Amino acid sequence: MYTCGPTVYDYTHIGHARKYILDDLIKRSLLYLGYKVKHVMNITDVGHLTSDQDEGYDKIEAGANKYNKSVWEIIKFFTEDFLNNLSLLNILKPNIICKATDHIKEQIRQIQKLLNKKYAYDTPEAVYFDTKKFKRYFKLFGQNPTEKLIAAREEVNTGNFKKNPTDFVLWFKAVGRFENHIMRWESPWGVGFPGWHIECSAMSMKYLGEQFDIHTGGIDHISVHHPNEIAQSECATCKTPFVKYWIHHNFLLVENEKMSKSKGNVYRLVDLIEKGYDPMHLRYYFLQTSYRNTLNFTFTGLEQAKNSYERLINLLTNMYIQIKNKKYIRNIVLKKYKTKFTEAIEEDFNFPKAISIVWETVKSDLAPDLVISTVINFDKVLGLKIKQKIIDNVAKIKQAHKLIKKERLENLLKDRMLAKQEKNWKKADEIRNMLKNRYNIEIIDTESGYYVKLK
Numbered sequence: 001m002y003t004c005g006p007t008v009y010d011y012t013h014i015g016h017a018r019k020y021i022l023d024d025l026i027k028r029s030l031l032y033l034g035y036k037v038k039h040v041m042n043i044t045d046v047g048h049l050t051s052d053q054d055e056g057y058d059k060i061e062a063g064a065n066k067y068n069k070s071v072w073e074i075i076k077f078f079t080e081d082f083l084n085n086l087s088l089l090n091i092l093k094p095n096i097i098c099k100a101t102d103h104i105k106e107q108i109r110q111i112q113k114l115l116n117k118k119y120a121y122d123t124p125e126a127v128y129f130d131t132k133k134f135k136r137y138f139k140l141f142g143q144n145p146t147e148k149l150i151a152a153r154e155e156v157n158t159g160n161f162k163k164n165p166t167d168f169v170l171w172f173k174a175v176g177r178f179e180n181h182i183m184r185w186e187s188p189w190g191v192g193f194p195g196w197h198i199e200c201s202a203m204s205m206k207y208l209g210e211q212f213d214i215h216t217g218g219i220d221h222i223s224v225h226h227p228n229e230i231a232q233s234e235c236a237t238c239k240t241p242f243v244k245y246w247i248h249h250n251f252l253l254v255e256n257e258k259m260s261k262s263k264g265n266v267y268r269l270v271d272l273i274e275k276g277y278d279p280m281h282l283r284y285y286f287l288q289t290s291y292r293n294t295l296n297f298t299f300t301g302l303e304q305a306k307n308s309y310e311r312l313i314n315l316l317t318n319m320y321i322q323i324k325n326k327k328y329i330r331n332i333v334l335k336k337y338k339t340k341f342t343e344a345i346e347e348d349f350n351f352p353k354a355i356s357i358v359w360e361t362v363k364s365d366l367a368p369d370l371v372i373s374t375v376i377n378f379d380k381v382l383g384l385k386i387k388q389k390i391i392d393n394v395a396k397i398k399q400a401h402k403l404i405k406k407e408r409l410e411n412l413l414k415d416r417m418l419a420k421q422e423k424n425w426k427k428a429d430e431i432r433n434m435l436k437n438r439y440n441i442e443i444i445d446t447e448s449g450y451y452v453k454l455k
């Protein structure tokens with residue numbers, strides 16, 4: 001499984017988080033269903049221009065200018081920010097995380113193959129992929145060839161040497177608008193840097209082979225990035241299909257517009273944490289919508305998700321407390337509910353339905369230990385940290401009880417001192433006896449006061 005990763009030029013936001021949580025849910029589902037999963041994710045740190053169609057500036061260099069840092073500092077900083085978000089959201093780490101700048105040689109090799117097979121052509125400004133040579137290019141993912149050509153023509157202004165508007169860059173040369181491009185490497189076609197799309201073909205093939213099972217990305221990749229990946233991969237290997245299943249996640253919206261940096265409508269995970277939300281509230285929120293649908297982010301929606309999640313954890317905590325001997329919590333999963341749960345995730349990853357089955361299990365009249373073990377089993381897919389939250393909750397409750405007990409003891413000791421001062425010996429003795437019998441605490445009076453001894 002290969003998932004298109006982030007371009008690390010700025011802080012990651014919860015729109016990205018939705019995509020990476022959905023990837024994680026798919027991966028966890030496959031593992032739950034018994035598949036072995038090798039998961040590769042790239043980090044784009046060169047060549048992704050401000051437009052996916054090779055227009056504008058390199059996003060990384062723009063990020064470096066914006067924050068007045070070197071490109072390498074920017075890459076390091078925002079990769080860490082992104083990985084930190086993944087871990088807060090309980091997203092399983094991919095088996096391999098690979099950076100474009102660490103795989104320049106592999107990309108050059110692929111470009112050379114495409115040139116050798118005449119699917120690519122060299123020009124003074126760049127090496128291009130010739131989209132006319134790959135007949136299926138204009139129909140991939142059910143696209144309309146005429147519309148695709150018109151869209152490309154409208155967007156593309158540069159590229160004087162391009163044969164067709166849809167042709168895309170495999171290698172940018174450090175000339176013209178990129179004369180001062182900072183990140184640059186030697187290549188058979190001159191000094192420059194790779195185009196964005198080639199990294200995904202080169203790295204996925206390196207780690208997963210020339211053909212593999214699953215490739216994911218946002219729906220924005222349907223029109224340009226993924227068709228380009230297919231074209232350059234299948235032409236380089238002469239094998240089809242490059243990928244068996246493509247999964248495209250829909251967007252997180254705000255007031256019905258895509259959440260994105262350029263629209264200035266982004267929230268970061270830290271913003272939500274500062275407002276008192278747990279990352280698991282966001283995860284629960286996202287679980288309630290299919291990956292195929294848009295989700296309009298609102299704080300009302302997040303608040304509802306938080307309430308449902310906390311109610312679930314509280315119900316399970318109460319069940320846990322009811323179990324007399326925790327050692328005997330059975331590691332059994334209720335078959336009836338497991339079957340329903342499995343059917344839900346097998347039905348095009350229907351997580352909203354999977355969540356409803358969690359509630360059905362919790363509301364059933366089955367023994368608490370069975371309910372708990374079943375829900376904890378489902379959480380292998382949902383990744384909502386249910387077991388950990390129950391344990392944390394129980395520890396919190398114990399701590400609260402301890403505090404109450406301590407306060408009650410302190411009050412009793414104060415009352416006894418007061419009784420003694422008032423020479424109310426009867427009351428003082430009553431308190432002394434109660435402390436002894438109920439709390440196993442003995443009071444030893446001294447000349448300056450008293451001390452207590454645990455019996």
Ligand code: AMP
Nearest residue numbers: 007015016019217218250251252258259
């Ligand atoms: P960006 O770095 O903004 O180009 O985003 C990287 C990828 O994250 C995009 O290609 C999308 O697949 C995904 N993405 C960005 N914004 C959103 C959003 N609002 N909702 C869901 N996915 C998004």
Ligand code: ZN
Nearest residue numbers: 004005200225
């Ligand atoms: Zn990609």
